[in-house]
Amino acid sequence: MNGWLCIAGLGPGDEQLITPEVSAALADATDVVGYIPYVRRIAPREGLTLHASDNRVELDRARAALQMAAAGRKVVVVSSGDPGVFAMAAAVMEALEGEPEWQRLNIRVLPGITAMLAAAAKAGAPLGHDFCAINLSDNLKPAALIEARVRAAAGVDFAMAFYNPRSASRPETFGRILGVLREVCEPGRLMIFARAVSTPEEHIQTVTLAEATTDMADMRTVVIVGNSATRRVGPFVYTPRSAV
Amino acid sequence: MNGWLCIAGLGPGDEQLITPEVSAALADATDVVGYIPYVRRIAPREGLTLHASDNRVELDRARAALQMAAAGRKVVVVSSGDPGVFAMAAAVMEALEGEPEWQRLNIRVLPGITAMLAAAAKAGAPLGHDFCAINLSDNLKPAALIEARVRAAAGVDFAMAFYNPRSASRPETFGRILGVLREVCEPGRLMIFARAVSTPEEHIQTVTLAEATTDMADMRTVVIVGNSATRRVGPFVYTPRSAV
Numbered sequence: 323m324n325g326w327l328c329i330a331g332l333g334p335g336d337e338q339l340i341t342p343e344v345s346a347a348l349a350d351a352t353d354v355v356g357y358i359p360y361v362r363r364i365a366p367r368e369g370l371t372l373h374a375s376d377n378r379v380e381l382d383r384a385r386a387a388l389q390m391a392a393a394g395r396k397v398v399v400v401s402s403g404d405p406g407v408f409a410m411a412a413a414v415m416e417a418l419e420g421e422p423e424w425q426r427l428n429i430r431v432l433p434g435i436t437a438m439l440a441a442a443a444k445a446g447a448p449l450g451h452d453f454c455a456i457n458l459s460d461n462l463k464p465a466a467l468i469e470a471r472v473r474a475a476a477g478v479d480f481a482m483a484f485y486n487p488r489s490a491s492r493p494e495t496f497g498r499i500l501g502v503l504r505e506v507c508e509p510g511r512l513m514i515f516a517r518a519v520s521t522p523e524e525h526i527q528t529v530t531l532a533e534a535t536t537d538m539a540d541m542r543t544v545v546i547v548g549n550s551a552t553r554r555v556g557p558f559v560y561t562p563r564s565a566v
Numbered sequence: 567m568n569g570w571l572c573i574a575g576l577g578p579g580d581e582q583l584i585t586p587e588v589s590a591a592l593a594d595a596t597d598v599v600g601y602i603p604y605v606r607r608i609a610p611r612e613g614l615t616l617h618a619s620d621n622r623v624e625l626d627r628a629r630a631a632l633q634m635a636a637a638g639r640k641v642v643v644v645s646s647g648d649p650g651v652f653a654m655a656a657a658v659m660e661a662l663e664g665e666p667e668w669q670r671l672n673i674r675v676l677p678g679i680t681a682m683l684a685a686a687a688k689a690g691a692p693l694g695h696d697f698c699a700i701n702l703s704d705n706l707k708p709a710a711l712i713e714a715r716v717r718a719a720a721g722v723d724f725a726m727a728f729y730n731p732r733s734a735s736r737p738e739t740f741g742r743i744l745g746v747l748r749e750v751c752e753p754g755r756l757m758i759f760a761r762a763v764s765t766p767e768e769h770i771q772t773v774t775l776a777e778a779t780t781d782m783a784d785m786r787t788v789v790i791v792g793n794s795a796t797r798r799v800g801p802f803v804y805t806p807r808s809a810v
Contacts, residue, residue: 407693415690433583
């Protein structure tokens with residue numbers, strides 16, 4: 323059985339941010355599996371089958387990929403950013419739990435540049451001190467838990483990065499999170515709304531918490547909230563290495 | 567003035583994890599500046615001057631790099647991992663604060679694969695749910711703040727990644743952090759000690775909190791602490807996407 327499965331991160335969009343390790347896996351693959359816009363980033367070639375699927379079917383997608391690897395195919399499951407951060411690596415692990423046979427397959431997770439770090443790099447160094455990464459989607463956890471995490475993180479002055487801040491199906495979540503931040507943080511707290519980082523549609527906007535509005539975020543946006551010491555320097559935003 | 571400055575992430579060690587963007591900047595550079603072991607990773611070539619300096623002089627190093635860029639040199643400041651995560655990007659921003667003239671220079675931060683995400687990929691998907699990144703070095707912040715952050719993060723069930731868990735100059739810090747974890751988390755909580763990830767010295771060890779000892783960590787180790795749902799599946803460790 324020569325099949326294998328890689329769960330690979332394509333980075334935020336720019337090809338120059340795809341690691342050589344991921345490019346090599348894609349060059350060897352017989353099958354690429356993933357959410358439609360990510361599979362679209364893979365150049366078609368002879369001998370490579372592209373399997374694009376809709377969002378919200380992560381577990382089915384993971385099982386289909388494992389089945390192909392078990393049948394001897396060389397399969398790359400693609401995620402945008404890093405596959406281990408709110409992406410396909412955990413879904414594949416979940417699928418493995420149900421099928422002990424699959425656990426003996428040749429499976430590797432290949433890291434990528436995750437959205438918050440690409441966004442932070444464009445902005446300067448807003449995550450240069452202790453920080454949290456929080457998925458604001460409440461598909462898989464209660465909204466109250468998300469709010470409790472934001473409150474706790476702000477309470478001990480973590481910087482924060484929010485993934486999936488807002489979607490059509492839950493337009494009110496991000497407004498509630500802004501409300502929590504306004505209870506705990508000062509109005510001048512800096513926030514960065516980074517949309518479609520490293521793509522032609524890139525838009526990066528730094529505002530204060532007082533100025534932030536829900537429509538600054540959508541599903542292609544990662545939101546960074548500075549800590550109490552985060553400040554502007556020239557065209558950049560950064561969080562000092564020392565605590566206040 | 568054609569000088570420029572890039573603050574670039576070399577990833578955790580393996581050349582296959584260096585982005586093409588960073589490789590291109592290194593190929594164009596006239597000067598590379600950084601901590602000795604990171605500069606050692608850059609192949610010497612004609613026209614490139616390597617400036618290696620000791621640790622704990624980050625601000626001097628940043629100023630020297632900015633001075634060279636201001637003088638028209640093409641300078642890459644190298645960090646291991648990602649330059650925005652407990653690395654040189656924040657130090658360069660800090661140096662910029664003192665010299666408004668430097669703020670007009672052509673400066674870019676080039677992201678890299680940070681240690682916790684490389685370690686997570688090797689282990690499976692332990693950071694597949696909300697998580698924090700905490701620098702355990704108390705050079706730049708009070709030990710009490712570090713402990714408060716660990717306690718708060720564990721209290722709302724974040725997974726955690728610890729950078730710089732232990733050094734010769736503060737052997738007791740990590741023991742105190744283990745103590746905090748033992749107060750808040752169950753003894754079976756999974757922890758991953760990932761040393762020198764993606765290098766020939768790579769060593770990755772998964773243990774329970776009850777089994778963890780301070781000597782499992784050193785300055786080349788990143789420590790990942792799972793959340794309450796983190797579990798083993800086959801050879802992997804992962805944190806489910808859903809909250810319990």
